[in-house]
Amino acid sequence: MRLSRYFLPIIKETPKEAEIVSHRLMLRAGMIRQQSAGIYSWLPLGLKVLRKIERIVEEEQARAGAVQLLMPTIQSADLWRESGRYDAYGKEMLRITDRHDRDMLFGPTNEEMITDIFRSNVRSYKDLPLNLYHIQWKFRDEVRPRFGVMRGREFLMKDAYSFDLDQDAAVESYNRMFVAYLRTYKRMGLTAIPMRAETGPIGGDLSHEFIVLADTGESAVYCHSDYLEKAVPGEDVDFDSDLSPIVADWTSDYAATEDVVDMTEFENSVPEDKRISARGIEVGQTFYFGTKYSAPMGAKVATADGTEVPVHMGSYGVGVSRLLGAIIEANHDDDGIVWPASVAPFHVGVVNLKVGDELTDSACEDLYAKLEAAGIEVLYDDTDNRAGAKFATMDLIGLPFQVVGGPRGLKDGLFEVKDRRSGEKEMLSPEATFNKLVSALTV
RNA sequence: CGGGGUAUAGCGCAGCCUGGUAGCGCAUCUGGUUUGGGACCAGAGGGUCGCAAGUUCGAAUCUUGCUGCCCCGACCA
Secondary structure, three states: OEHHHOOOOOOOOOOOOOOOHHHHHHHHOOOEEEEEOOEEEEOHHHHHHHHHHHHHHHHHHHHOOOEEOOOOOEEEHHHHHHHOHHHHOHHHOEEEEOOOOOEEEEOOOOHHHHHHHHHOOOOEHHHOOEEEEEEEEEEOOOOOOEOHHHEOOEEEEEEEEEEEOOHHHHHHHHHHHHHHHHHHHHHOOOOEEEEEOOOHHHOOOEEEEEEEEOOOOOEEEEEEHHHHOOOOOOOOOOOOOOOHHHHHHHHOOOEEEOOOOOHHHHHHHOOHHHEEEEEEEEEEEEEEEEOOOHHHHOOEEEOOOOOEEEOEEEEEEEEHHHHHHHHHHHOEEOOEEOOOOOOOOOOEEEEEOOOOOHHHHHHHHHHHHHHHHOOOOEEEEOOOOOHHHHHHHHHHHOOOEEEEEOHHHHOOOOEEEEEOOOOOEEEEOHHHHHHHHHHHHOO
């Protein structure tokens, strides 16, 4: 992509409304713009990252056996009356009336709707286990939205729903999502710790919140420091096998959020030098809630002996839009964002320092074309801004590598290649530059 | 939902107390000089001062009401 033809509105000053670093950087880097309280437009650079996060989520959901569908944002109030949540949910739910005066709502979650889909299409235990998910915009009318996309009113969420014949099978489904989550966050460069959690309005018995440690996190968390070093299951993990040893390993040491923490238990079970007391961002939550929705809504299947039983369900959320904030909170420095390569909007920024100069133009154009042809995503700065402004923009948007082509180096046939994270720079020939980037960025 | 702020050019702000018809910095545009870490000089464009009433000869400024946004708390993915 040529920067001269892209839409990347950079802000030099610090926007006054942004309190936390991820919000500031997302505004400054031209990723988002606020449309009203807690509601944002996603500009091209932000959308690119959002899509990359979705892709990782989709790949790991597929690996764990979940099947993607798409449910609407607007739901009928009648469904919610069946579960009893229409009255229970409160003012967080945005209620809408259509032209026929029918009560509608902008969905804050989809348990009722998925249960409806299930009950009208599945009858037999032979169709289980089943895990259906979608990635869709949700709306919760938070009293006080803040922190940019971390706590918006409109937000993009992956929510999966598992259906099983009994509790034992449901726990196996739960474990599959649990392991998928460990892998999902790891691939985005995050260390997410599963913590004991409250079940909130969704209800249920078994639940974990996946927490990323960050100073700007919304809640206080307490956990064992070993979690920071624990190995995440690899690509080869067999989701058809018994995953309970992995889950047991990842839940053996103490970890809880402030809502449910028992300080006595924390101090008794974790040695003093291993205790972490920090702040955390919730990036996902898993629930097993049994027949809470299937029973009142009549989602039943026939068992092997012909009797009908309500299915056991679980739901599993990932805050997709919120993850951008969490990733930036965990990956930035004084100059801007430092994207992990897996979610970076582009892999490489090629900076032409002297547009119009025959030598730099041809060298930069050539490298740009070759990298794109090799499947590497390049943002090519072919604008005629000053060098300092170009460097500052590249640092701000945080692409993993910067390649600088200017008359000074190119008269000796060399580009300067900078690693954004380490700040290390080296002078390389065009061939060496190409080879280094290809080997660093392709698996 | 309680408490506290704030609203003036695209962004950040001054002007308001003490009423007289709007200004600064950045950004934008033009010309010139520059050019390896957010350049400099000169010039230009851009605002029904959040909305609505009221007071007044006259309101960005005073009064009342409404609305948006931000911060703290409670709540929450």
